[in-house]
Amino acid sequence: MREIMAILPEAIRAILTALPSAVKEHLEEIRLRQNQPLEVRFGQQSSYVTQAGQLTSTASKGWIFSADQAVKLLSQVSQHSLYALEEELKRGYITVMGGHRIGIAGKVVLEKGDVKGIRDITSFNIRIAREKKGAAQKVMPYLFEGGNVLSTLVISPPQCGKTTLLRDMARSLSYGSEWSSSRKVGIVDERSELAGCLEGVPQRDVGPRTDVLDACPKAAGMMMLIRSMSPDVLIVDEVGRAEDGDAVWEAIHAGVAVICSAHGADLNEVARRPMLGNLVRHGVFSRYIVLSRTKGVGTIQAIYDRSMKPLEKEKVAWSS
Numbered sequence: 001m002r003e004i005m006a007i008l009p010e011a012i013r014a015i016l017t018a019l020p021s022a023v024k025e026h027l028e029e030i031r032l033r034q035n036q037p038l039e040v041r042f043g044q045q046s047s048y049v050t051q052a053g054q055l056t057s058t059a060s061k062g063w064i065f066s067a068d069q070a071v072k073l074l075s076q077v078s079q080h081s082l083y084a085l086e087e088e089l090k091r092g093y094i095t096v097m098g099g100h101r102i103g104i105a106g107k108v109v110l111e112k113g114d115v116k117g118i119r120d121i122t123s124f125n126i127r128i129a130r131e132k133k134g135a136a137q138k139v140m141p142y143l144f145e146g147g148n149v150l151s152t153l154v155i156s157p158p159q160c161g162k163t164t165l166l167r168d169m170a171r172s173l174s175y176g177s178e179w180s181s182s183r184k185v186g187i188v189d190e191r192s193e194l195a196g197c198l199e200g201v202p203q204r205d206v207g208p209r210t211d212v213l214d215a216c217p218k219a220a221g222m223m224m225l226i227r228s229m230s231p232d233v234l235i236v237d238e239v240g241r242a243e244d245g246d247a248v249w250e251a252i253h254a255g256v257a258v259i260c261s262a263h264g265a266d267l268n269e270v271a272r273r274p275m276l277g278n279l280v281r282h283g284v285f286s287r288y289i290v291l292s293r294t295k296g297v298g299t300i301q302a303i304y305d306r307s308m309k310p311l312e313k314e315k316v317a318w319s320s
Contacts, residue, residue, distance in 0.1 A: 003096060009073055009078045015063055019049065027042050032065045034070030034115065039062070065298075068316075083160070090118075095192035095193060097292065102124055103123075104123065127159075131204050133168060137172075144180055148255040149180070149232065149233050151286055152258075152285060155261070163237055163261070163292055171207045172207075173201075173207065173232075174210045182212075184230065185209060185234075186229050186259065187212045188235075189237070190216060190236070193205070195214065220247075222234055232257065239262055247277060266302075267288050
């Protein structure tokens with residue numbers, strides 16, 4: 001929370017500091033909407049927060065986020081220069097130190113039908129990025145075959161831990177483990193969430209043999225890393241565009257394993273999408289890992305092989 005507290009106006013910081021320790025330890029989102037009560041999400045619960053830092057289910061008792069506070073927050077997040085965030089504002093979120101993401105909403109500005117930016121910003125969703133070393137331990141044994149790293153697609157609904165899992169996969173592959181020797185890892189971190197870079201230096205532990213392209217589009221970044229850094233494994237978050245699929249194909253044909261993620265409830269849903277479905281049908285990925293929140297964030301719901309056949313639960317480490 002240190003990085004988050006540093007960018008918050010004093011009034012909001014004081015309220016969050018007064019939250020119960022159990023809430024702060026599991027805090028996932030801080031939602032601020034102009035003229036509406038402060039809301040927090042922790043575990044699988046959501047609650048409004050009073051000025052004294054107490055939780056309440058009654059909206060009228062919650063501390064109201066004012067227009068003045070919205071201006072202060074945006075000023076501190078942008079370090080008093082909205083122009084410097086022009087590109088991020090087009091995407092609807094801002095990434096801050098530590099890899100935390102702040103989603104924004106307000107009046108969209110269009111230019112020839114395309115989103116140019118967002119102004120009159122009135123809603124903020126601060127999503128807390130957490131580093132959980134060991135998150136990938138249960139799945140790592142299933143990412144290797146004949147000494148080679150298997151290309152893998154992690155499928156997950158929002159807020160189920162896919163970024164945390166990818167980050168720990170990168171760390172484990174880079175350091176080496178009981179399952180594999182150390183590998184050269186390349187991360188294309190388009191949203192600055194995986195490595196949480198500050199001035200190009202990862203603030204998260206992604207391993208000693210990992211090279212990061214921060215704030216770089218995935219498709220271009222994958223090709224850049226292959227040409228310049230000769231990685232053994234490429235790791236990218238949230239593929240979905242046609243150019244992402246082309247880059248995955250190019251990387252695999254170049255002999256580089258790709259580990260990436262995609263939004264989805266299950267493998268069948270992902271397989272119905274044009275780009276991802278094409279990759280699935282052609283057996284590009286040798287492993288599919290599906291996450292959920294059924295037993296908390298990061299629950300490994302299922303693991304499938306290249307032919308979309310589920311691995312037998314009694315033979316894998318992720319069974320309960």
